[in-house]
Amino acid sequence: MSNMKYILVTGGVISGVGKGVIASSFGTILKSCGIEVTSIKIDPYINLDAGTFSPYEHGEVFVLDDGGEVDLDLGNYERFLNITLHRDNNITTGKIYKMVIDKERRGDYLGKTVQVVPHITDAIQEWVERVAQIPVSDKKKIPQVCIVELGGTIGDIESAAFVEAFRQFQFRAKRENFCVAHVSLIPQPRSTGEPKTKPTQSSVRELRGLGLSPDFIVCRSEKPIVQSVKEKISNFCHVAPDQVICIPDLSSIYKVPILMESHGIVEYLNERLQLGIKSWPRKHMKQWSDLAYKIDNLRHEVCIALVGKYTRLEDSYTSVTKALQHAANTIGYKVNVLFIEASNLEKETLETDPVAYHDAWKELCKSEGVIVPGGFGKRGIEGKIAASRWCRENGKPFFGICLGFQTSVIEFARNVLKLKGAHTTECDAETPHPVIIDMPEHNTGEMGGTMRLGKRVTVFKSTAGDTKIKRLYSNKDKIEERHRHRYEVNPKYIAELEKAGLLFVGVDTEAERMEILELENHPYYVAVQFHPEYLSRPMSPSPPFMGLILASKDILKSYLARGCKLSPRESDYYDSEEDEFEINVKHLAISQVNESDSSAYSSSTNIVD
CATH class of the missing domain: 3.40.50.880 (Class I glutamine amidotransferase (GATase) domain)
Known part of the structure; x- marks a missing residue:
């Protein structure tokens, strides 16, 4: 197997917390460092593709160059990463089972009993390995990192085969080539205003029980989260505090990669996945900071x-x-x-x-x-x-x-x-x-x-x-x-x-x-x-x-x-003297989402679940 690197993005507590934007942001950050990136979206439904869905089911149907009718998250990947994906970059349960059944009908399994393990799980792993090698940019270079988003929520019966496949896949790919980012919701009831970490703890416990340990826990919340909450999640979820990334609701989705980058993700991924990034200038996210700054100042x-x-x-x-x-x-x-x-x-x-x-x-x-x-x-x-x-x-x-x-x-x-x-x-x-x-x-x-x-x-x-x-x-x-x-x-x-x-x-x-x-x-x-x-x-x-x-x-x-x-x-939207990454980040009000700023909430730091 090649030295392809994989980042698996899973979701907990509820669906629709923004896994697609967060997966895209991982890719945006790495691509800004000169790393070739591709993406795969896994949808656990049995439909062969999204083409026959009512828009009220999953939103719009996104269409690719090759005619693939896919989940709208692939649109996020293409827009953020400026790449061209293919129909096989969207995996569904229906596609996997159809491929396995077609092979069984041809006699490829030599009369063996075809089962979820190992046949379905092997098919998933082989599909991911194959698609990760497909060039997605004009350079026609084979990607170095593949970001895989697993749709749905950990614990869903529909996604069980995919979770098991990646439990096996982490050993097939080897530790230095595979990491997991778990996206979870931190609810903040209006009655108290206190962030509740128990749903995230339960979600991570279930993920670990299924054999996958998160390297990152990305916490989605309505408002910024204080440092004590971050430390509590670290304590109960078996990750270091700097591996807990807090993403509150932002005025623009284009701020998400900037905020994630400010948490030191490049440094961590470079070491964890042995990416070989020698150095990266602070300005490598500048086009995104400029865009977000411009949007904030319209x-x-x-x-x-x-x-x-x-x-x-x-x-x-x-x-x-x-x-x-x-x-x-x-x-x-x-x-x-x-x-x-x-x-x-x-x-x-x-x-x-x-x-x-x-x-x-x-x-x-x-x-x-x-x-x-x-x-x-x-x-x-x-x-x-x-x-x-x-x-x-x-x-x-x-x-x-x-x-x-x-x-x-x-x-x-x-x-x-x-x-x-x-x-x-x-x-x-x-x-x-x-x-x-x-x-x-x-x-x-x-x-x-x-x-x-x-x-x-x-x-x-x-x-x-x-x-x-x-x-x-x-x-x-x-x-x-x-x-x-x-x-x-x-x-x-x-x-x-x-x-x-x-x-x-x-x-x-x-x-x-x-x-x-x-x-x-x-x-x-x-x-x-x-x-x-x-x-x-x-x-x-x-x-x-x-x-x-x-x-x-x-x-x-x-x-x-x-x-x-x-x-x-129309084209000059900021002063040329303030043409620095740090200046634009300042204007983006990133400081407002600094989880160490305890003034974001009441003076009480006793967070009770």
Whole structure:
């Protein structure tokens, strides 16, 4: 076996405490030291992938270059680490069992009884070893460290096989190549305000009982934790005090790697995993401190309405909201996203719930820009169509993605071409004007993995000329973006739509499928069939999202006139004399989360569970 290093990140007490961001932060810190990093997310559910989930189950489905439909935590990894992951970087129980059963059917086990131990646990270990070796950056270098996040909570019956696999794996990899970080919640009841360590003690005890001893205990809490609590956790959980890392709720997730780095993680990992880091300048986290400092000091706000179908759970649109933040932060604005339930914009709601109807339209009207993201099914589609029409007729900056692209076509066909009853066959199979139709090769009768998925090339037409969207993409002839859809614009209506002013400026490589549309004589009315949010990065925002934010603040024209460059006011967000890591950390108010500062709580240090 190679000298690959592994960091296993587990969770205790409850799920959803931020393991994904903490795992990403480990990678960010190591990558800043020049270490090549990859990540694996383990989801213990039996589904083969996340593709068939309702967004209310696990939030959005994140799509990778190779078409893998995966957990949204892989989006965190890609954004933080600026790497390109693959479908095999997401392991599910379903994938493991299917692989083992397929091998059994082929006779690979020579008639033996196939069992969880050793066959399933061996399959898990072999999968992790194999995927850890896959390059994830343009350098095509084999990663040096693999960060593995085990989803769920220690003690769940679903994850038992994975925990056992890693109990064995620690000896297979050898101690100097394997360490464990356990993320646990420290609840702070409002009645007393005192942090309770007992849940963490129980969680660590259970983890140790299963054969894994944590090297780090990462304590998540609402407020900062005092030193005495840290020492108590150290005492009862068999780790040194400097191996207890306390992460309270922060104003920005980009502060997490900075705070973790300030705990001396680099020094500990360098020694524990024998990483061979000779020296590291204090500035190696500077880009993150600059970003967090900038976000903390944004003085202006831009208000964007998101007209969606799954707005009860904001995680359903994680990548969209992150992409909006990346674009807004780049030009010095804080984005305020107004989540509007699409069905509340429909006339039927006026009769059943007039308050919700008028509130939704009020929110839409007071926004500075509107985004209509993707989705599936009939519910709420008329609301998305209504929002598209309102933006077109009132000169409101508009950006449609996937279904939002399709609803803008339907709306234009109905209200400009006067094609009564125009619709998508997804919602109305008998529509007299099927302007949106399904793609035959992607209509197999199965639900999972049958769409047009992954990174594909979009070609700008020669007639695209001076369109805003092409200029935002730096006047490139071709771009690559990720897709996830099984419906497309009906070719029979394209000429008619374009003649009326709805320009399809981007198409696929065969010029058969419409990919990008832009409306003439409008401040910003752009829609795309692909999902540009998946490739947006904190330091490199997605061009169409930039266009929406700029148009919403009425500065798109000047931005394009400067060749898509920011003005000095927009790009200079701190004094050049304070261009030091230590200065920015000071402004990040890291001192507020110094667990040794007992003034964070009452003078009493007698913490009782």
